[in-house]
Amino acid sequence: xxxxxxxxxxxxxxxxRVFARQGYSVTRIxxxxxxxxxxxxxxxxxxxxxxxxxxxLADEFLQARRERVADASGHGHTMVSEQDVRDHVQAYWRSxxxxxxxxxxxxxxxxxxxxxxxxxxxxxxKDVAIWRTHIKExxxxxxxxxxxxxxxxxxxxxxxxxxxxxxxxxxxxxxxxSVSTLTAFVYGGITAGS
Numbered sequence: 127x128x129x130x131x132x133x134x135x136x137x138x139x140x141x142x143r144v145f146a147r148q149g150y151s152v153t154r155i156x157x158x159x160x161x162x163x164x165x166x167x168x169x170x171x172x173x174x175x176x177x178x179x180x181x182x183l184a185d186e187f188l189q190a191r192r193e194r195v196a197d198a199s200g201h202g203h204t205m206v207s208e209q210d211v212r213d214h215v216q217a218y219w220r221s222x223x224x225x226x227x228x229x230x231x232x233x234x235x236x237x238x239x240x241x242x243x244x245x246x247x248x249x250x251x252k253d254v255a256i257w258r259t260h261i262k263e264x265x266x267x268x269x270x271x272x273x274x275x276x277x278x279x280x281x282x283x284x285x286x287x288x289x290x291x292x293x294x295x296x297x298x299x300x301x302x303x304s305v306s307t308l309t310a311f312v313y314g315g316i317t318a319g320s
Contacts, residue, residue, distance in 0.1 A: 130172075133164075133168070133171075133172065134172040134173075134182075136162050136164070137158060137159075137162050137164070137169050137172055137173060137179060138179060138182055138183055138186075139162075140158050140159070140161035140162035141153075141158045141161075141176075141179045141180070141183065142183060142227045142228070143161055143227075144157045144158055144161050145180075145227040145228070145230065145231045146226065146227040146230075149230065149231070149234055150176075150180065150230065150231035150234040150235055151234045151235075153176060154176070155169060155175070155176055158176070158179065177235065177239060177241070177242070180228070180231050180232070180235060180242070181241070181245075183227075183228045183231070184228055184231075184232055184242075184245055186228075187225045187228040187229075188245075188249070190221070190224075190225070191221050191225070191249075204260070204263055205260035205261070205263045205264045206263055206264055206267040207264075208309065208313045210260075210264070211264070211309055211312055211313045211316065212305065212306075212309040212313075214256075214257075214260065215286065215305055215308050215309045215312055216305045216309075218253075218286050218290070219286075219290065219294075219304065219305050219308070222286075222290040222294060223290075223294055226290075226294060229290070229291070230291065232245055232246050232249070233246065233291065250283060250287070253283045253286075253287075254276075254279045254280055254283050255279075257278075257279040257282050257283055258275050258276055258278075258279035261275045261278050261279055261282070261316050262275045264316055264317070265316065265317070268317060270317065270319065271319075274319075278315065278316055281315065282312055282315070282316070285308075285311070285312065286308065286312075289304075289308065
């Protein structure tokens with residue numbers, strides 16, 4: 127890695143820490159450069175704005191998330207059991223926990239920036255598409271109708287997204303019970319009804 131690449135990485139790491147500590151909306155470029163221990167003007171060589179730093183972090187997050195979701199299950203990435211639901215809930219939970227600064231920053235930026243509103247829409251749409259496919263698999267496996275799979279997928283993604291956003295704190299050690307509770311709730315909701 128070149129010195130230039132290392133410097134850009136330092137700015138991104140500093141931005142993550144600042145976003146985690148105080149959120150995206152109130153963060154200024156000077157907060158990021160102070161956190162990185164660098165002169166304010168230096169960041170502009172790599173990122174023309176705070177939004178550009180977040181965009182770089184969001185791109186890395188989306189790539190890592192794609193890889194994690196694809197590897198969520200070691201048996202073909204299917205959903206035919208409660209354990210499969212748990213694997214997918216846990217993958218979402220871990221991804222959100224690891225990338226909490228990016229998730230919250232994207233959410234905050236989406237309120238006023240159309241580019242981040244589109245990123246947030248794409249994240250949600252991808253999650254909904256994955257869950258819809260898996261809900262169809264599970265309900266078919268259980269001999270249940272699949273007509274409401276799209277609505278169930280929207281509900282599951284909304285639940286996971288909002289639960290993580292409102293309750294997850296950095297360093298919280300309750301992921302095992304939270305994942306178990308979320309799994310039971312999601313599995314029960316998917317498998318309920320005729």
